[in-house]
């Protein structure tokens with residue numbers, strides 16, 4: 001990793017630009033390169049961000065780039081994609097996003113890029129697996145945003161419920177970033193006390209039904225935001241900054257990114273799911289295998305089956 005921190009963003013739509021705006025305000029890197037198939041849009045976005053530079057604490061170099069600019073980048077972030085058309089199936093959408101990624105990932109690899117891929121395009125677990133397949137990279141160097149945003153939403157809501165700063169809530173949403181995701185409550189802590197013990201000690205104040213409602217709210221959050229304002233982008237943009245910072249600063253931070261399982265949970269392999277993972281400048285340094293209950297393991301099994309089935313369906317239909 002060079003002294004100058006360089007990030008290439010592919011896809012300058014709402015999510016990409018929310019990332020870029022947050023990155024500028026948080027002075028994330030030294031160089032930020034923007035790429036999109038819509039070149040005119042990139043030109044406008046570059047101008048707009050550069051005009052804000054004077055008001056930031058950053059002297060970031062921001063410019064419109066080409067795939068050849070990825071050669072010396074530390075991170076290539078992909079949030080390019082197409083939207084679901086009315087009446088379009090998930091498989092059709094996946095096929096179109098597969099072809100978008102086929103036009104991006106090989107070009108990035110061709111540049112000599114040797115950093116970390118971070119993927120946010122949905123369905124993120126499958127698009128991350130596709131990036132892994134198309135790039136031929138070591139699995140540690142290909143990660144998706146996974147359930148990082150879901151985990152942040154969970155901590156926020158649990159913080160409100162227990163009236164504890166969400167930073168002291170150690171709970172995770174794991175599995176698919178989507179309908180089958182779940183909260184392994186057996187692994188949740190409030191500061192140093194397990195949530196199960198907190199419930200046991202305070203039966204009148206808290207109960208598991210309320211916590212399940214919170215998990216349901218987390219799962220439905222994106223849909224609710226989409227109904228209200230058309231799309232979600234600020235939260236994911238900031239989650240992306242968080243993941244990229246952990247890489248650039250070699251933090252060894254634990255984040256629930258989408259990673260390729262390597263035999264965890266009773267021999268699960270190949271599938272990419274959101275799971276707590278130590279992230280540093282080598283990417284996904286270590287997957288933290290949780291000590292799940294039988295019921296939680298069944299839920300994880302379900303996530304893996306859904307994601308495997310979608311991926312294999314896509315591959316058979318190419």
Ligand code: NAD
Pocket residue numbers: 010011012013014015016035036037038041079080081082083099100101103104120121122123124145146149177231232233236
């Ligand atoms: P958007 O339509 O605003 O932007 C997509 C961008 O991709 C557009 O600028 C488009 O020109 C570009 N693009 C399309 N094909 C391309 C190609 N072949 N090469 C380069 N660029 C190309 O969409 P958005 O709202 O920014 O969402 C982007 C993705 O992020 C979607 O897949 C969305 O579902 C996903 N998303 C993920 C999360 C998460 O938690 N992971 C949250 C919100 C959104």
